[in-house]
Amino acid sequence: MGEMEQLRKEAESLKDQITAARKAVADATLPDTVSSTAVVGRVQLKTRKTLRGHLAKIYAMHWATDAKLCVSASQDGKLIVWDTLTTNKVNAIPLKSSWVMTCAYAPSGNMVACGGLDNMCSIYNLKGKDGNVKVMRELAAHTGYLSCCRFLSDSEIITSSGDCTCLLWDIETGTQKTTFAGHLGDCMSLAVPGDFKTFVSGACDFTAKLWDIRDSNCTHTFSGHESDVNAIAFFPNGNAVITGSDDATCKLFDLRSDQELITYQDSSIMCGVTSIAPSLSGRLILAGYDDFNVNIWDSLKAERVGVLAGHDNRVSCIGVSTDGMACCTGSWDSFLPSFSFKGQDNVMRLCKQNKQQYL
Amino acid sequence: MQDEKTGGVPIRTVKSFLSKIPSVVSGTDIVQWLMKNLCIDDTAEAIHLGSLIAAHGYFFPISDHVLTLKDDGTFYRFQSPYFWPSNCWEPENTDYAIYLCKRTMQNKARLELADYEAENLARLQRAFARKWEFIFMQAEAQVKIDRKKDKVERKILDSQERAFWDVHRPVPGCVNTTEMDIRKCRRERNPHRVRKSVYGVTDETQAQNPANTTQTARKPTREDVQKEISFLNTQLDRHCIKMSKVADSLMGYTEQFMEYDPLVSSPEPSNPWISDDATYWDLEASKDPNQHRVKKWGFSLDEALRDPAGREQFLKFLESEFSSENLRFWLAVQDLKRQPLQDVATRAQEIWQEFLAEGAPSSINLDSHSYEVTSQNIKDPGRFSFEDAQEHIFKLMKSDSYSRFLRSSIYQDLLLARKKPESEQGRRTSLEKFTRSVVTCVHFTHVPLFPGEVVNRKASHWPNAVLLTRRGWWTAGVRR
Numbered sequence: 001m002g003e004m005e006q007l008r009k010e011a012e013s014l015k016d017q018i019t020a021a022r023k024a025v026a027d028a029t030l031p032d033t034v035s036s037t038a039v040v041g042r043v044q045l046k047t048r049k050t051l052r053g054h055l056a057k058i059y060a061m062h063w064a065t066d067a068k069l070c071v072s073a074s075q076d077g078k079l080i081v082w083d084t085l086t087t088n089k090v091n092a093i094p095l096k097s098s099w100v101m102t103c104a105y106a107p108s109g110n111m112v113a114c115g116g117l118d119n120m121c122s123i124y125n126l127k128g129k130d131g132n133v134k135v136m137r138e139l140a141a142h143t144g145y146l147s148c149c150r151f152l153s154d155s156e157i158i159t160s161s162g163d164c165t166c167l168l169w170d171i172e173t174g175t176q177k178t179t180f181a182g183h184l185g186d187c188m189s190l191a192v193p194g195d196f197k198t199f200v201s202g203a204c205d206f207t208a209k210l211w212d213i214r215d216s217n218c219t220h221t222f223s224g225h226e227s228d229v230n231a232i233a234f235f236p237n238g239n240a241v242i243t244g245s246d247d248a249t250c251k252l253f254d255l256r257s258d259q260e261l262i263t264y265q266d267s268s269i270m271c272g273v274t275s276i277a278p279s280l281s282g283r284l285i286l287a288g289y290d291d292f293n294v295n296i297w298d299s300l301k302a303e304r305v306g307v308l309a310g311h312d313n314r315v316s317c318i319g320v321s322t323d324g325m326a327c328c329t330g331s332w333d334s335f336l337p338s339f340s341f342k343g344q345d346n347v348m349r350l351c352k353q354n355k356q357q358y359l
Numbered sequence: 360m361q362d363e364k365t366g367g368v369p370i371r372t373v374k375s376f377l378s379k380i381p382s383v384v385s386g387t388d389i390v391q392w393l394m395k396n397l398c399i400d401d402t403a404e405a406i407h408l409g410s411l412i413a414a415h416g417y418f419f420p421i422s423d424h425v426l427t428l429k430d431d432g433t434f435y436r437f438q439s440p441y442f443w444p445s446n447c448w449e450p451e452n453t454d455y456a457i458y459l460c461k462r463t464m465q466n467k468a469r470l471e472l473a474d475y476e477a478e479n480l481a482r483l484q485r486a487f488a489r490k491w492e493f494i495f496m497q498a499e500a501q502v503k504i505d506r507k508k509d510k511v512e513r514k515i516l517d518s519q520e521r522a523f524w525d526v527h528r529p530v531p532g533c534v535n536t537t538e539m540d541i542r543k544c545r546r547e548r549n550p551h552r553v554r555k556s557v558y559g560v561t562d563e564t565q566a567q568n569p570a571n572t573t574q575t576a577r578k579p580t581r582e583d584v585q586k587e588i589s590f591l592n593t594q595l596d597r598h599c600i601k602m603s604k605v606a607d608s609l610m611g612y613t614e615q616f617m618e619y620d621p622l623v624s625s626p627e628p629s630n631p632w633i634s635d636d637a638t639y640w641d642l643e644a645s646k647d648p649n650q651h652r653v654k655k656w657g658f659s660l661d662e663a664l665r666d667p668a669g670r671e672q673f674l675k676f677l678e679s680e681f682s683s684e685n686l687r688f689w690l691a692v693q694d695l696k697r698q699p700l701q702d703v704a705t706r707a708q709e710i711w712q713e714f715l716a717e718g719a720p721s722s723i724n725l726d727s728h729s730y731e732v733t734s735q736n737i738k739d740p741g742r743f744s745f746e747d748a749q750e751h752i753f754k755l756m757k758s759d760s761y762s763r764f765l766r767s768s769i770y771q772d773l774l775l776a777r778k779k780p781e782s783e784q785g786r787r788t789s790l791e792k793f794t795r796s797v798v799t800c801v802h803f804t805h806v807p808l809f810p811g812e813v814v815n816r817k818a819s820h821w822p823n824a825v826l827l828t829r830r831g832w833w834t835a836g837v838r839r
Contacts, residue, residue, distance in 0.1 A: 007584040014591035025599045033606035037614075040623065048632050101542065117541070147542060153697040162542065172700050186542065194661075196696070204543075214743050218590065228543070237612045239605075254609075256600040261609075281616035282609075283623055291411060300610060309407060313534045323643070325621045326632050332538075 022259045030252075030262045034300040040283060043296050043306035045327065049087050053080060056098075058330035059116075060148075060317045064105040067321040071112045072330055073103035079114050081126065084328070093124055093133050099145075106151040111136065111171075113157060115146030121159045123171060137174045141167060148189045152196045152213075160187035160201050168213060178216045182209060185228070191241070193234040200241050202229030208243050210255060222253040224260045231276040231287075235299075242299075244273030244287050252299065264297045266304060275317045280324025288315030294329055383421060383434040390430045406430055414536045415444050419522035424473065424530045426522070436515070442523040444537075450527050453494060454557045456483040458524055460498035465505075475531050497560055523557075615658055619651075627651065646671075653773045657765055660757045664689075672773065676764045684721035685752050685760065688714045692749045696742050707740035715748070723752060 056076035063070045069090065071081045077098030081091040099117035106112065115121040121139040128134055144163030151157050152168075156177075160166045166180040166187055185204030192199045198219070202208045208229055210220035227246035234241055235252070240261065244250045249265040250273055264285065271290035278285050278299070285297040286308075294315055296306035313332035320327045393405040409428035413419060418437045419426055428435070442448070459480040462472055472480065487494060505513060529535045579587075617623050621630055631637050642649055648668045656663035656672075663669040670690070677683040691710050698706050714723050715733065725733070729751045736744035764770055 004581060004584065007581065007588065011584055011588050011591060014588060014595060018591060018595050021595065021599065026602045028601075028603035028606055030602075030606045030609070033603060034610055037610060043622065045622070099541070145542060155697065155699045170700055188542070194665075214746070219593075221590075221594075235609075236616065237609070240609065254600075254602075254605045257602050257605045258594065258597060258599050259602075261602070261605065279620050279622045281613050281620035281623060283613040283617055283620060291407075293407070300613060309403070320622075323621070323640075324619070325626070325630060327622070332534075 022257075025257055026259065030300065031302065037300060039301060039303070040298045040305050043284060045296075045306065045308055047310050048326070049084060051082050051084070051087055053089055053092075054078065057313075057332040058316055059100060060102045060114075061319055061328055061330045062103055062105045063319045063321045063328065064109050065107050065322050066109060067323040067325060069105070069109070070319065070321075070328055071103050071105050072317075073100040073114050073116075075099065079103055079112060079124070081112065084326070091126060091133050095122070102146060102148045104149045104151055104157070106154055108154050110154055111151070113149050113151065115149055115159065117145045119143065119145060119161070121146055121149050121157065121169070123157070137171055139167075139169050139171075139174060139176070141176050144186065147187055150190060150192045150199070152192065158190060158192065158199055158213075160190040162186040164203065164205075166190060166199075166201050166211070168216075178213070180211045180216055180218070182218045182221075183207070188228060188230050189232050191233045193238045195238065200232050200234065202232035202243050202245075204228040206245070208232055208241060208253065210241070220255060220258060222251075222260065224251055224253075224263075225249070227272070230272060230274055233276050233278055235278055236280060236282040242276055242278060242285055244276040246272035248272060248289075250276060250285065250287050250297065262299075262302050264299075264302050266295075269295070274315055275329075277318045277320045277327065279320055279327075286318055286320065286327055288318045288329060288331075290314050292331070294318060383436050384418070386420075386429045386431050386433045386435060389418070389428060389435060402430065414526075414534055416522060416526035416536075417443065419518070419525065421518055424521075424525050425533055426525055426529075436518055436522075438522055439516070439519045442519055444526065448523075448527065448557070449537075450557050452483060453487065453490075453560065455479070455524065455528055456487055456494045457497045457501065457558055457560065458520070459483065460494055461501045461505075464498060464502050473530075479528065497558060501558055619655060648773065650774060650776050653770070656770070657774070660753070660761045663761070663764075672769055673761075673764055676767050676769045677760060679769075680760065680763070682760060684714060684723050685756050687721060688723050689749060689752055689756070692745045695745070698742075703742055704740045707737065707744050710745065711737050723748075724755065725751060 051072070054072065054074040054076055055078075056074050058072055058074045061070055061072040068083060068085055069081060070084055071079060073079050073095075075098055077095045077100070079091075079093040079095055079100070080089050081093075082088070083090050093112075095114065097116060097118035097120075100114050101116035103112060103114040110127045111123055111125055113121055113123045119140065119142045121142075122135055123137040123139070124133050125136040126133055139157070139159065142159065142161040142163050142165070144161045147160050147162060149157055149159040155171050157169050157171055158166060159169065164181070164183045164185060164187060167176045168178040168180070169175065170177050180201070183201065183203040183205055185206070187201050187203045190199055190201040197214070198210055198212055200208055200210045206223060206225045206227060206229060208222045208225075209218045210222075211217065212219050222241065222243070225243065225245040225247055229243050229245045231244035232241060233243075239256055240252055240254045242250060242252050248269050248271060249263050251263050252261045253259065254261050264287070269289065269291070273287050273289055275288040276285065277287075283299055284305070285299045286294055287297065288294045292309070292311045292313055292315060294308035294311075295304050296308070297303070298305045308329065311329065311331040311333050315329050315331045317330045318327065389409055390402065390405050393399060393409055394402065397405075397408070399405045399408070406428055410426075413426045413428050413435070416426065416438055418435045420429075421434050421436050423433075440446075459472065459476060462476075463480070484491060505516075508516065525533075527537055626639050628638050628642075629636050631639050643652070646668055648666070652666060652668070656666060656669040663673055670686075674683055674686055677686050688710070691714070695703065695706050695710060713719055714721050715725070715730070715737075725748055729747045733745060733748045736747075
């Protein structure tokens, strides 16, 4: 037992040293530095299109790289690929398991993936020879639910799971290549930056971790949240990470100074953040909350500059298109009918800029 | 969760109509109160907040099953504290069955079951077929207790009970605020969870909910702690950049890109989502980039390479300087990373042969260390075999060629949208074509280069050969 005690003491002293080192580097805070910057002004986005068609809660959505198509997954057991401009459904893919929790669009546009309580990541080929969309691969190795998946290319995909690990798969062979283990709680989401050399994952152990894809090591761990980290995304410059958590705050962590830069919170917000996405320049951060709203934050000044209030239930997913033009939100909406047994009508709303901001 | 944190919302102002409808408040009054006491400026926000409070069950409309707040004369009543969500109710279906059964027994028009309630009752009857007698008896007992109460009091209690069930068994199509994300259901979220029945029914046959088994954390082993220590050591050794620098760089980045961010500044000519005019997208995709796009290439090498037109122009520039092999190598390696696994090995070999091997036609300028690492890697070719080399080449391009590219006439002309006279262009292109054809045909000979540079490699391997560099197109020995 003596050895354990010694080791623990060593770990503690290292942690203290690290805290001291971080403090030494913290010669300025973000709010101070940006105090002279002009405020971004009220941002108003209007709903431009509403995508109707799902019959149950929408759990996830993901934009394609062409910024016109997107895919959404719902617990009615369907994966729908939408043409957002015309609001037509390009593909409606029936799933084997209706308990789907995540979906992803490949950068090439050839494939989509989804997964959920079935512990598997199913990959569908959209450009099949006869025009039918069929299951290409079923990646099964996780021992927990699939919370998120992201393509690196047409041959590789990363998945995060409730079994506290993330896996890198080779799609061709359908086998796992690397395991990223280290989280102490369910991995809830992951994000991949532009260079595909690393990725970040957020988990129920209140931390976010940055992993190197090649050597499967965790290079950074970011703590500071007081509850599950539900959503995570890269800042567009690739050097910072934004996270959203059940503790009702979002935080911006910087990779190069290895610490938290700023927290986005407000005393009037008391419900968890479910999803997060930065705008193209990173100046705006859009976050979806449990109280059915999406709040738009000025990332530098940490002020709320807008609200998107169009949903009737929890906002479960949000995505900004690759060209930054539009943002799409999906929710657990129900459409309230007059008292007839109509069932639920879940909507996804696309919101774009309405008009110029004013200072 | 919202219900725990907002438990006990301090709304006290209640207007009572002592006529037929006891103890109610109008919707407008609630909205007004919220705006005044919580300093809300926007009516919509007050209504939103009020609806949330109603959806959770703290007050309810007296003549509707749908729990929202409307800013008009509709009447609302406050929920009794017994039924507050902050008491962490998770009522079982047996309680619901008793409730519905009770309602059918009371012979009053206002207590008639709605369609969905009738369906629910039928379902529960099938599910609880065995213990229906028990449930029936409980319902009867409840009816007896109710009859003893004062008429007005009973009215209020009935409505409150109905509201309670509207929260926990909502009308289909309504928001169910008691719903939890299934991903979080596994863990014991609610330690204060009340397991007792609403009607005081004890039922031993109620099965333990499997979703509530707590996960006991694994005790850390010696290896865990050792791993943690090595991780902490790496973290400590890591060089951290000052926060001020980081903040500055963030500011700089966002400022630079803000004019390209459609959510912040209006794109030219118009935002297609607003104007339904797709010109903007056509411009972005065209091979002829406009000034706006060209300006972005100047932000960083990454941005230039991200735009296909930017890649093309940079390549053109490099060809004019006879150093296009760097970019071509970089592009080839990027492509390699996207290849299916079965093709990776062959592609990697091809890249090696083209750019790095002895006598390679498009040899690149690598330092000896990277070269060593890469030649090791190529023995077992994989997607990341050229990672080191690629990074080195990228840095080289960034520090050297890229800055010259930005100063070059190729770039400047595009940036300033200068039009060139036709003849001059014609001459340049033919000259380029000629030089291109010359360069690709060069083979290594034993003739020393002049005025080229000699790259220092492990000289032992190549006693007499010299490698072509970008300046060395004046080799003696241009052949074929």
